[in-house]
Amino acid sequence: NPVLTGDAQLLTLLGMMSLTGAIIALPASIIGASWFPGVLALVDTGVTTALIYLSGEASSDLYLAYFVIILLATLTRTPGQMLLFIALVSSMYAVGLYLENRETGIVVESHIMRIPLLMIMAIFYSRTVDSVRNLTNYDPLTNLPNRHQFLDRVADRLEQARISDQRFAVLYLDLDGFNLINETLGHHLGDQLLKEVTGRLTLCLRKSDMVARLGGDEFAILLANTTSVEDVETLAQRILGSLAPVFELGGAEVYTSASIGIALYPKDAKDVENLLKYAEAELGRRPQTQA
Numbered sequence: 001n002p003v004l005t006g007d008a009q010l011l012t013l014l015g016m017m018s019l020t021g022a023i024i025a026l027p028a029s030i031i032g033a034s035w036f037p038g039v040l041a042l043v044d045t046g047v048t049t050a051l052i053y054l055s056g057e058a059s060s061d062l063y064l065a066y067f068v069i070i071l072l073a074t075l076t077r078t079p080g081q082m083l084l085f086i087a088l089v090s091s092m093y094a095v096g097l098y099l100e101n102r103e104t105g106i107v108v109e110s111h112i113m114r115i116p117l118l119m120i121m122a123i124f125y126s127r128t129v130d131s132v133r134n135l136t137n138y139d140p141l142t143n144l145p146n147r148h149q150f151l152d153r154v155a156d157r158l159e160q161a162r163i164s165d166q167r168f169a170v171l172y173l174d175l176d177g178f179n180l181i182n183e184t185l186g187h188h189l190g191d192q193l194l195k196e197v198t199g200r201l202t203l204c205l206r207k208s209d210m211v212a213r214l215g216g217d218e219f220a221i222l223l224a225n226t227t228s229v230e231d232v233e234t235l236a237q238r239i240l241g242s243l244a245p246v247f248e249l250g251g252a253e254v255y256t257s258a259s260i261g262i263a264l265y266p267k268d269a270k271d272v273e274n275l276l277k278y279a280e281a282e283l284g285r286r287p288q289t290q291a
Contacts, residue, residue: 171261173221178190204238
């Protein structure tokens with residue numbers, strides 16, 4: 001029998017529903033926090049427990065609903081997909097209720113209450129997937145792809161280049177004097193500088209290119225399609241030029257420069273790790289790409 005009945009059941013349901021809007025609107029800074037998956041797992045446990053209590057049983061169809069939620073939530077990427085997913089889950093369960101009513105002539109109240117609870121669970125699972133995806137593949141400060149994601153992308157591009165006999169380039173960028181900025185102005189302004197640098201780097205690249213933060217003051221860039229060494233050198237100079245203007249950080253005017261190393265496929269290396277190592281080793285060896 002259900003543990004919660006009557007007004008207690010209704011108030012519990014309304015309280016859980018009131019959390020739905022806040023969960024959907026959670027910002028990326030919270031979703032990407034290291035503590036978020038653990039907290040969400042605890043909340044999800046509470047929702048699951050409430051669902052079983054409100055339903056009065058843990059029947060096979062309830063476990064099937066869990067499976068559908070987990071399966072589809074991992075496939076959602078955008079709010080539109082999430083809404084479509086919720087509509088799909090609700091429609092599936094509504095059809096089940098209709099068939100149950102046609103067969104037995106009654107509809108169990110606790111079964112109806114599962115529909116909004118299933119929606120809440122779907123959002124919890126989706127937020128969990130987003131959190132894990134962000135922590136695994138993206139830098140929490142700049143929201144750029146991290147080293148893991150960058151190496152995966154280069155590996156994919158490498159396979160394509162081998163099949164189509166194309167060339168591409170990997171650039172390794174290191175900010176000059178970043179530690180001094182951290183020591184003199186503070187880490188909070190150093191973090192702000194990294195965000196500003198991210199914005200300027202992104203503006204220099206095409207949609208097919210990729211910039212990632214490897215850690216600290218080090219960035220990597222994948223130029224997906226290159227026609228000549230001269231084109232890569234020109235882009236490197238453009239990137240360095242974009243970093244030359246002053247950065248306004250908390251009322252302070254900060255100037256910075258950078259060094260860029262370049263690795264070309266297949267000329268300099270033919271696998272992912274060695275491409276990145278070659279580009280890093282080239283830092284400071286190319287006078288024409290020094291700021």
